[in-house]
Amino acid sequence: MLLTISTTHQPATDLGYLLYKHPAKVQQVEIAGGKAHIFYPESGAERATVALLLDLDTIGMVRNHAGIRLEEYVNDRPYVASSFMSVALAKAFSTAMNGTCRDKPELVEVRMPFEVTLSVLPVSGGEPFLRRLFEPLGYQVAAHPHPLDATFPEWGESRYYTVKLANTLRLKDLLSHLYVLIPVLDNEKHYWLGEHEVQKLLEKGEGWLNAHPEKEQITRRYLKNLGSLTRQALGLLAEEAAEDTVAEEKTEALAEALPAPVREVKTRLHDQRLEFARAVLKSSGAKRVLDLGCGEGRLLQLLLKERQFEEILGMDVSHRSLQIAHDRLHLDTLPPRQKERITLLQGSLTYKDQRIAGYDAAAIVEVIEHLDLPRLASFEKVVFEFARPRTVVLTTPNAEYNPQYETLSAGTFRHSDHRFEWTRAEFETWAKKVANHHGYQVTFLPIGPEDEAVGAPSQAGIFTVN
Secondary structure (H helix, E strand, O other), X not given: OEEEEEEOOOOOOHHHHHHOOOOOOOEEEXXXXXXXXXXXXXXXXXXXXXXXXXXXXXXXXXXXXXOOOOOOOOOOHHHOOOHHHHHHHHHHOHHHHOOOOOOOHHHHHOOEEEEEEEEEEEOXXXXXXXXXXXXXXXXXXXXXXXXXXXXXXXXXXXXXXXXXXXXXXXXXXXXXXXHHHHHHHOOOOOOOOOHHHHHHHHHHOOOOOOXXXXXXXXXXXXXXOOHHHHHHHHHHHHHHHHHHXXXXXXXXXXXXXXXXXXXXXXXXXXXXXXXXXXXXXHHOOOOEEEEEOOOOOHHHHHHHOOXXXXXEEEEEOOHHHHHHHHHHOOXXXXXXXXXXXXXXXXXXXXXXXXXXXXOOEEEEEOOHHHOOHHHHHHHHHHHHHHHOOOEEEEEEEEHHHHHHOOOOOOOOOOOXXXXXXXXXXXHHHHHHHHHHHHOEEXXXXXXXXXXXXXXXXXXXXXXXXX
């Protein structure tokens, strides 16, 4: 079975850095039942292609009972992209799938044009199901069916297809999609199922599975239709999706401790955070403002209504979120003067970016907890040393408040993508250190109704230049 991944990203040789596989070398990794060979059919500045070729020993698999239940020595496993391909992807390209690139770390967040060819893919459910899996993720799908026997066309088509996929996205997202969806299309999975496979599904499906229209079907098929594991996985996915809703329903008003300029009262917690940020930016007197980690553009909507803000820039690492923000703000139909005020950019807060320098103020709402702790130092330099707005309003969850939610307990994060959540003391220690080091002073305020013992659900730091 063969899988190829091609890109025309410039320079295309960046693919080798991302995959951590040198184009001039043929490499191999051992997998259950055989070997996976990695090589580059082409590698140039204009176009590069990496190939993953599996060489499976079906006789050895049956004799050694390598986790499969195929009783016959002759089967399709050596010739199709199946669950063995997912295992090979995870083992051959583990650093890329985990979002790591040692030599060029900035490439991890770069969206590149990719073309994927799978020869041959067994599709249980036919081409319509294949499209329902990949098209919602932004892929262009071309599927060429193969007949059962070309000599006897009246026998009809088989379940085997040569599939070509095209999309522009991050490599780590592409690999995660393939890892999950290839076994979903094939009923003959070789792996033993347990709770560890539920965790793998949630890990590789993070950021896209919950929003996929075929979420239940994907979950059920990936877990071999085992009811208990499917229910467990769907329950965990539902908890993740409901976390923000639960938090919002349990909040009522902005804390009275806030100064007059930020006493906007809203019911939902996220609305309170946004109104808090808007009010701080407005009271700072800023005319040119940033929304760093702008997501789907809810804060940008509020900022656009304020005539005080002459220039508004929203930046986010997610292209999909920026597309939603673009639609939410109706940028295609805005009057020219309004449209000139706002700009959307894709970028990371851990890499120096000239485009965010020179602004008066910045909002960073519920963003830092999504960064790996080792990357915080880069974030601090980018925002407080390089961009250096006069005012920065930054919000983050208060971990002490989590047990107030019925679905959370002490030590449990509010969202699966959070890398950490700080107590009030931890947040203040970090913020004061950043402020002292970069010449700011910082004020701390709660967001949401305060509990006497554990504080408010969110906490904010307002940084101003000394």
